[in-house]
Amino acid sequence: MPNIMLTRIDNRLIHGQVATQWTSYVGANLLLVANDKVANDKMRQGLMDMAAPTGVATRYFTIQKTIDVIGKAADRQKIFIICETPQDVLKLVEGGVPIDKVNVGNMHMADGKRVAVGVVAVDDDDVAAFRALRDKGVKIEVQKVPSEAKENAEKLFI
Numbered sequence: 001m002p003n004i005m006l007t008r009i010d011n012r013l014i015h016g017q018v019a020t021q022w023t024s025y026v027g028a029n030l031l032l033v034a035n036d037k038v039a040n041d042k043m044r045q046g047l048m049d050m051a052a053p054t055g056v057a058t059r060y061f062t063i064q065k066t067i068d069v070i071g072k073a074a075d076r077q078k079i080f081i082i083c084e085t086p087q088d089v090l091k092l093v094e095g096g097v098p099i100d101k102v103n104v105g106n107m108h109m110a111d112g113k114r115v116a117v118g119v120v121a122v123d124d125d126d127v128a129a130f131r132a133l134r135d136k137g138v139k140i141e142v143q144k145v146p147s148e149a150k151e152n153a154e155k156l157f158i
Helices: 016-026 042-051 063-072 086-094 124-135 153-157
Strands: 003-010 030-034 057-061 078-083 101-106 114-117 120-122 139-142
Touching: 003 016, 003 086, 016 042, 016 078, 016 101, 030 063, 042 057, 057 063, 063 086, 078 086, 086 101, 086 124, 101 120, 114 153, 120 124, 124 139, 124 153, 139 153
Parallel strands: 003 078, 003 101, 030 057, 030 078, 101 139
Antiparallel strands: 114 120
């Protein structure tokens, strides 16, 4: 069983808050970005590598590759999975990745989205994905950084 320390939804993927606060807070030594676009974008990977803490490995896998290889992770790997959308997390869960909790950090406002809570904007597809995750027993928490209080995740379902 993979040693997943945290799964987070943050459309910025690896950036300052992830690198400096969440990674050390959960004790991760591997940042795994599960994202189909970034898996094939060496430039974005390079930018994110620069934000990653020293001594912490990074991997950039497609959703399917994550599903296929996560079970082969070594016990010493303390994995922090970062996804861009709730739909990606749902695909991982449906593919058998043992995720029992997801931290929602940042989902930018865009056309067709509405602010649900804090810096999290959702559309109907996002709400449906969050509901499906909850129905599968995944606990959903909204929290920007570890030092701040969790926000009301129920607002994601409205």
